[in-house]
Amino acid sequence: MKLISVMLDFAPETHNQRAKIYQVITDAFGRTQEASLVDKIRNCPNFIPALSLVALENGDVLGHILFSRIFIEASEQIPALALAPLAVTPQRQRQGIGSQLVQVGLSKCRESDYSVVVVVGEPRYYRRFGFQKASQFGLHSSLPIPDEAFMVLELKPSALMNINGNVCYPDYFNEV
Numbered sequence: 001m002k003l004i005s006v007m008l009d010f011a012p013e014t015h016n017q018r019a020k021i022y023q024v025i026t027d028a029f030g031r032t033q034e035a036s037l038v039d040k041i042r043n044c045p046n047f048i049p050a051l052s053l054v055a056l057e058n059g060d061v062l063g064h065i066l067f068s069r070i071f072i073e074a075s076e077q078i079p080a081l082a083l084a085p086l087a088v089t090p091q092r093q094r095q096g097i098g099s100q101l102v103q104v105g106l107s108k109c110r111e112s113d114y115s116v117v118v119v120v121g122e123p124r125y126y127r128r129f130g131f132q133k134a135s136q137f138g139l140h141s142s143l144p145i146p147d148e149a150f151m152v153l154e155l156k157p158s159a160l161m162n163i164n165g166n167v168c169y170p171d172y173f174n175e176v
Contacts, residue, residue: 074165
């Protein structure tokens, strides 16, 4: 696999890019559920505009990543972020664009002072960014997700120390 060096810009999405983002996500997943999820998140208090990022080449949207607020129900409610979804236009997949989006996004999450990110996804892909099985930390999901696909990343060392609980996804995640 040969990676093509691409000069990209990364920025929070703008309102004018939303139709293109919807198309990129729909094309990447081959269905509309994930794109509709992004629309639902945008219209709720869990949406963080600074953490809805696009990868741009010459102003064209090639990819999108979204981090939104969720919480872990433990002895107290622990704030966390859900990474969902990550999408790159199919013609440009396997060129490192998604990896760059994840890296830029996680950096922005740290800058925004968040401690924990959860993701449902391909373990081999997300492990390279430091994600580990959530069950290893005593975390379980409110969604019916295979254990190996439900992962967590501590953005701050020991953020999950002595925390066991249920990651509570908002109801709109059930529609994906």
